[in-house]
Amino acid sequence: MPRKTAFLYTDDFLAYDLGGKHPLQQRRLQLVDRKLASLGAFETITRLAPTSVDEALLGRVHTAEYLEVVRQASKPNHGLDLRRYGLGPGDTPAFPGMWEASKVYAGGSVDAARLVLSGEAEIAFNVAGGLHHAHPWKAYGFCVFNDLALAITTFLEAGLERVMYVDIDVHHGDGVQVCHWDDPRVLTLSLHESGRWLFPGTGGVEETGGENAPGSAINVPYASYSGDEVWWPGFEQIVPEAFERFAPQALVLQLGADAHFADPLAHLQVTSRTWMRAVEALLVLGKDIPIVVTGGGGYNIATVERLWTLVALTCAGLSCPDSLHDTEVPMLDAEQQRTARAYLDSQLDALRGGLGW
Template identity: 40%
Template sequence: MKGRLIYSEELSRYDFGTDHAMAPGRVANTISLARQLGVLDRLDVVPPPAVDLELIRRVHDDDYIAAVQRGEPNAEFGLGTTDNPVFPQMHDISALVAMATVEAARAVWTGEALRASNISGGLHHAMPRSTSGFCIYNDLAIAIRWLLDAGCERVAYVDVDVHHGDGVQAIFYDDPRVMTVSLHETPACLFPGTGFPEETGGPGAEGTAVNVALPPGTDDAGWLRAFDAVVPDVLRAFAPTILITQHGCDSHEHDPLADLDLSLDGQRASYLALADLADEICGGRWISTGGGGYALLHVVPRAWTHLLAIVSGEPVDPETPTPDAWRAEIGTWAPLLMGDGSDVSFARFADGISPESRVDQAILATRRAVYPELGLDPGF
């Protein structure tokens, strides 16, 4: 069964202008690279369905949606700020992004595909009645709500963006059917200022919010150590029916908006690990999206092409040269290889703790906060 990509050129029009971090080209450059490497040939590529406003209303308030439809600055709803300027057809394009993620969820839930992706999605900061962090409609939350309405018993959401997945966590904080897991740079240093380990879920849903807040400068070895020390345990304990993941690649060392130091190779390793966990725990049912990422030419297209290749079942070797024609499109910034040549080995937390390590302190804080709620031994 082929993996599925939900894509049309309209989805690449979600942008806030050339002088904004969420500039044009992130999705289009990815699609071009994936096409030239033959990745798209190994996927079923289908367009998003027509917008169903009732699905948007399952997460977002009517007056907020009406404000987005008007496309005018509105301080009450966070529209028209420096971070979140209005742009032409903002509602139509944002709603279509949400529909693309819902379509990925529908394809997996109905068994049409085991794996489905919307790299245009991953807008995890949007709240029910406000835009935030370049995110207008929370496509992830809308897709999760669709899955729950369709009868899915438990949904696990894992967010590897450098910023905390605050919108998805907030929307499902009191819902025991949804586990949100976020690995991010510590909110003591970075927007949105949430995602501390002590945020573990609301009344009746204790243990279903899991936050790993990593120190600035965390590299591949530290990040993968933290992932391995927490994510498999909590997912196995929760036993989700479906896994949905957000793959913001702004954790890369070259990203201008944050201070983690991952390589393309480290990010690719996390995608492979999540695919394996979906296979192990969810019978292979895996929905993935894009997210943040502001090294627009050097990082984003390669990262999401790796994601799509994994969705297709045929990962791309990091030593693969980038195509000549694609480099000509991108210009002098275009990287020569699909990887950064980094070693992604790491020492497992289970094999020994270093109390002086800030990464291990972050791991310990998360395990102390949430493991008892899940009936797990924190292991120290």
């Protein structure tokens, strides 16, 4: 169903540069923007440059100590011991201009929330957003600031009482869960490869929210190498019911493209058509409420370009060329899929029991 859609993009996103050999290469974002332009999508989709996030808002998600460390670590010769703050060497190395670059991608998700709150857009897509591993006090998993928590906080401060977050990245949305662990106004729902096999090692079905917010976190973990016939039932059996029970007033989506079978950093075997089936289902569920869409993980650049272009076109109700979908699909081992389905079924039984569904 067509909806008034905004797309947040600037070439300044490329300044979030973790290094030439790092798996996270932000030229993938530029490729999505250029692909949409080549398809004439911006005749329908409103393309906007993001603004830098307000520092006061940053302080409502991240600690003052951590923010000051990020600011100082962005300068040369800072002389700081950054290990306790997650800023490398390692997954998330500090880099010159990190403070400014991180504020821009985070600002894109805040802008997206404000656009849909004001009615200027019904759906707003910050393609650089989705950095879901950042914690209030540390960087983690390629993520410096948690733009998703900032978007959710923007909704809450505008007076919304129920905001639902859905994450289909292959990695658990741990940072968003941590930020809103004890807040009954926020439901975080993550579908991911199980932490038994994949970073960050969290996201078990027993993680269901803090003392003051029982049931506010839902996790659907999958066995490695789960294909479409396993992944889709997990989505179908949990997400619509969670939406109906919670009745959110706004939806924040993290659409990491790394659950796709061609991604080099994980093991799920989801195809573009099944992944987009989930995206389409989420857009239908949220048809009457504001939606913020973000990117996230995705380390096969060609796959990211295709999938996030499909997302933007679908949000706006535009036709999607078949060329954007997979031309080949993975060959899956039948016994492995039976094992994966048995694992999922056991996890869903435990999840429903823990939630009292």
